[in-house]
Amino acid sequence: MSNHSSTDISKPKGNLAGFSRYFMNDIVSGFMVFLIALPLCLGIASASGFPPIAGIFTAIIGAIVTTFISNSELTIKGPAAGLIVIVVGCIEEFGGNGMTGGWTETDMTAYKAALAVGVAAAVLQILFGIFRAGILGEFFPVSAVHGMLAAIGVIIIVKQIPVALGVSATGSPFEMMQQIPTYFTQMNPAIAVIGLTSIAIMFVWPLAGRRVAGLKKIPAPIIVLGVAIPMGMFFNLTQEHDYLLGNQTYHLDDHFLVNMPGEVFGMMKDLTLPDFSALKQPFAWKWVFMFFIIGSLESLLSAKAVDLLDPWKRKTNMDRDMLAVGAGNLCASFVGGLPMISEIVRSRANIDNGARTRFADFWHGLFLLLCVAFIPMVLHLIPNAALAAMLVYTGTRLAHPTEFVNVYRIGKEQLAIFVTTLIAVLATDLLIGIIIGIVLKMSIHVINGVPLKSLFKPFLEVQDVDENTSLILAHDSAVFSNWIPFRRQIEQLGLVQRRNLIIDVSDTNLVDHSVMEKLEEMEQTFEQEGLHFEVRGLESLQPFTDNAHAARKRGLATVKRITVVSDESLKDMLENEFVRCGATGYTSFPCSGRGLTQLVNREEPNDHQYRIEVIVTPAVCEMILNYLRSDVLPTNHVTACVETVQVVKATQFEPVAELKEELVTSNH
Numbered sequence: 195m196s197n198h199s200s201t202d203i204s205k206p207k208g209n210l211a212g213f214s215r216y217f218m219n220d221i222v223s224g225f226m227v228f229l230i231a232l233p234l235c236l237g238i239a240s241a242s243g244f245p246p247i248a249g250i251f252t253a254i255i256g257a258i259v260t261t262f263i264s265n266s267e268l269t270i271k272g273p274a275a276g277l278i279v280i281v282v283g284c285i286e287e288f289g290g291n292g293m294t295g296g297w298t299e300t301d302m303t304a305y306k307a308a309l310a311v312g313v314a315a316a317v318l319q320i321l322f323g324i325f326r327a328g329i330l331g332e333f334f335p336v337s338a339v340h341g342m343l344a345a346i347g348v349i350i351i352v353k354q355i356p357v358a359l360g361v362s363a364t365g366s367p368f369e370m371m372q373q374i375p376t377y378f379t380q381m382n383p384a385i386a387v388i389g390l391t392s393i394a395i396m397f398v399w400p401l402a403g404r405r406v407a408g409l410k411k412i413p414a415p416i417i418v419l420g421v422a423i424p425m426g427m428f429f430n431l432t433q434e435h436d437y438l439l440g441n442q443t444y445h446l447d448d449h450f451l452v453n454m455p456g457e458v459f460g461m462m463k464d465l466t467l468p469d470f471s472a473l474k475q476p477f478a479w480k481w482v483f484m485f486f487i488i489g490s491l492e493s494l495l496s497a498k499a500v501d502l503l504d505p506w507k508r509k510t511n512m513d514r515d516m517l518a519v520g521a522g523n524l525c526a527s528f529v530g531g532l533p534m535i536s537e538i539v540r541s542r543a544n545i546d547n548g549a550r551t552r553f554a555d556f557w558h559g560l561f562l563l564l565c566v567a568f569i570p571m572v573l574h575l576i577p578n579a580a581l582a583a584m585l586v587y588t589g590t591r592l593a594h595p596t597e598f599v600n601v602y603r604i605g606k607e608q609l610a611i612f613v614t615t616l617i618a619v620l621a622t623d624l625l626i627g628i629i630i631g632i633v634l635k636m637s638i639h640v641i642n643g644v645p646l647k648s649l650f651k652p653f654l655e656v657q658d659v660d661e662n663t664s665l666i667l668a669h670d671s672a673v674f675s676n677w678i679p680f681r682r683q684i685e686q687l688g689l690v691q692r693r694n695l696i697i698d699v700s701d702t703n704l705v706d707h708s709v710m711e712k713l714e715e716m717e718q719t720f721e722q723e724g725l726h727f728e729v730r731g732l733e734s735l736q737p738f739t740d741n742a743h744a745a746r747k748r749g750l751a752t753v754k755r756i757t758v759v760s761d762e763s764l765k766d767m768l769e770n771e772f773v774r775c776g777a778t779g780y781t782s783f784p785c786s787g788r789g790l791t792q793l794v795n796r797e798e799p800n801d802h803q804y805r806i807e808v809i810v811t812p813a814v815c816e817m818i819l820n821y822l823r824s825d826v827l828p829t830n831h832v833t834a835c836v837e838t839v840q841v842v843k844a845t846q847f848e849p850v851a852e853l854k855e856e857l858v859t860s861n862h
Contacts, residue, residue: 224557257559347592360385700731
């Protein structure tokens, strides 16, 4: 990522002056993104049941149309792996088979019907953009969205493994998971060699790039093409023939290669119009809303993520970006293209390669146009197995095990929502799956004390602190389902009226994980606008975990109380060491008593003892106990016990480095 910041250089703008000033930065980045986008667009289209060239159409239109509508400077618009599941599901319901058995007239009919669905969904996106509904992405809970994306990753993997092995396969995700061993026993060896080699490159190349700096600049998909195309030529995939391996005969032909035009400007023959008669079928509208909701949500989330990566911290107008994506989808669907979104992987590559303005997106689309117009014959040499390998890698990134770990660290309830959404999507579909995740989250909120009346409506009290600052006092709850009106109040007072804001959540029963993240985003937005944004009252709520984004609820917090009885000579040493370990205070007083040995021997009580008590977090407790076990107990007679206690404010006992230094110094 570029190291520039808004403080050392003026923010680049995608206007006429920016076009000429940043020409070299943008065209170089556009070319690098083109190299990554080319195989991915082909692979995503094939996996979606569209002709491969449909993905190129989408990327070209996204680059040309959205560049001049959206104010997002660094996002790359185009087809995304996250939409594969929706598009291929639509194709299959209209009677197509996702090209698993070769392109047929039935596939063409389903393809045209899906284009009509895309047009209707695009119109909804345009309307949402016009009526300032870009805030839609703020409603969905973070864990449910991540669970949905992880499920999409799993589905992509299980559907692309057969393609990488040269096997035709259909079925539900769970059915295909069970069939994976069978796919390996039935694989076409020549195709499997290409597919498995490509998968290995996709996973190993990034690791090699971490060790050898120069390799990181070459995208893994380009290496895959550089290896897979010669392998396809070696196996003579352009010619139909059989080969014998062991006692079995296998068939090869250009069905295993990307289907592309065979002549210069042959793409014009592949332009396809939608069949709007398909919209007369009631089930078509289910897919219209799936395209609209999931596509819009993914696009908004990606655009927000790119804003966070932008070295100049420029802010995307989400309503305008939604309008741009809708306009792009409308044009793409009218010529035979896939749905598009703001795509995060290519956008990250755009930033890493030094893009300055939106014209990098434009150049990447222009390079794609030149490529598909003048050398489609070369693109025809790309094996489908190589494209499947790239999608398998993409799927593993969406459903990586670290996603489960990260969600668990935020809270067990978040992991439950994440896993439930994932399984529900695999068992049903995306829409039903995410609805189940949302319902579960609401149920957990109610269990945690959120009043039903505040699930969708925040109860806010606004007070003026001074002429430049307002206080918003939140009552009952601040959760994902009532966040949109809460956010509108924040934006109206702060960003529109240009006032500093203090948000006080001390009177809420629950602030959930999604709102914790969004409050942090608002703080960054206000900072960029030169305004002050402060959240108060979190210390009166107890976090579910130590994670900064963990949900917080009213109640007592669980901490540890350590009681140590030692000889008076050890008092100062123990107090100092406890503070060094992270204790924020201690209580000590002289005491007398007799232990077991003294009781048995009828000895007098020991009057030179001290009792020291500290209340600490579990982590600090473990550090203190380790210190006692290793440095004190082996050579000194010390009694130590630990109790679990509850306190009103856990933050009083969290380690503070400055306080620790001061206390240790004063004790010396």
